[in-house]
Amino acid sequence: MHRPASRLLPVLLLGIPGLTMQTVAACAQGAASPAPQPTPSLFAAPVAPVVSSGPLTFAPLVRQVGPAVVNIAVSQSAQDSRQAPGHQPLPPSVKGTPFEHRFRERMRAHGEEMLGAGSGFLIDPTGVIVTNAHVVGGADQITVSLADGAEYPAQLVGSDDLTDIAVIQIRAPRPLPFVPWGDSRLVNIGDWIMAAGNPFGLGSSVTAGIVSARGRDIGTGPFDDFFQIDAPINPGNSGGPSFNLGGQVVAVNTAIVSPTGGSVGIGFGLPSEIVAPIVEELRRKGRIDRGWLGVTLADGPGHGGVQIVGIDRDGPAMKAHLHIGDVIIAVNDEPIDTSRMLIRSIAAKQPESTVVLHIRRHHEILGLNACVGHRPDEDPED
Structure with missing residues (x-):
């Protein structure tokens, strides 16, 4: 990664x-x-500043x-x-x-x-x-x-x-x-x-x-x-x-x-x-509980997306038939440009939910369904 x-x-x-x-x-x-x-309901409605005319005090x-x-x-x-x-x-x-x-x-x-x-x-x-x-x-x-x-x-x-x-x-x-x-x-x-x-x-x-x-x-x-x-x-x-x-x-x-x-x-x-x-x-x-894909990542070489450089045995990516060398370009309809974006996107998904991974394999664009796993405690890369 x-x-x-x-x-x-x-x-x-x-x-x-x-x-x-x-x-x-x-x-x-x-x-x-x-x-x-977060959902907007977690936040209070914006209010006028207590210090209304500049922070004099x-x-x-x-x-x-x-x-x-x-x-x-x-x-x-x-x-x-x-x-x-x-x-x-x-x-x-x-x-x-x-x-x-x-x-x-x-x-x-x-x-x-x-x-x-x-x-x-x-x-x-x-x-x-x-x-x-x-x-x-x-x-x-x-x-x-x-x-x-x-x-x-x-x-x-x-x-x-x-x-x-x-x-x-x-x-x-x-x-x-x-x-x-x-x-x-x-x-x-x-x-x-x-x-x-x-x-x-x-x-x-x-x-x-x-x-x-x-x-x-x-x-x-x-x-x-x-x-x-x-x-x-x-x-x-x-x-x-x-x-x-x-x-x-x-x-x-x-x-x-x-x-x-x-x-x-x-x-x-x-x-x-x-x-x-x-x-x-x-x-x-x-x-x-965070989502997990079970891959090691590297940012793609100038064409967008994130390249898979390692796959966990028996992890969600392996079960979804992802390959080393595949480039993930989107999760569902969300474009992915960096490994940071992919980790954010997968972590936000509920474990055991299904996502569509859009990948570039050689010169072909594929859509693969993946069942998101539970992120292990030992802090994997994704």
């Missing part, structure tokens, strides 16, 4: 590390592909959305975390910050090792929270702190490593404040954006900037399609929201480019058009 050239800049996932934050090589893990576009916006932004602490029993590879007794990004004593106090009180801290946001009054999968992955206990200081234990509802999205839930004795999704497809390069979260475990903070670019592939997975933002975000901001000026969530902050470990003004948020349907499916099923 075609893979983009390696990059040289270090990309950091933004959970404060013990075991939860990692420095990832900035080489691609697969062809990037956005998730299927973000204070009204902070008051509107701040109560729905949460801080997340994750822990593991001291015995288990000592046995975990890469264990560090205290997250290095916490050392020297005012949050260090809270980590140490909790460790002493509960016999636990703190794996890290991150951010999240409430999306309905029953306590459903969206965050990053790398924030809560591997945790024995998840503790959520609300803006008013109340703390609640949280349960993992479901997570999706390929998009780095997780859903957790808390139970509170009252309805909780929440924020709506905004439609990230309406966000333009240059639009104002406000990021909120828990940088370095210090507690709730906000920063502002603009959307610097769209469609960034940062090499963290096969579905990379990030906003690049210049609102400063740091370790601990992972899972926090980025808002438009109407107070709607248009991205989930996930990673930064950083040679120093802190913000240099290049951050990445996963757009709501990808996150919202992932969240809905995690709430329904606790996992994500």
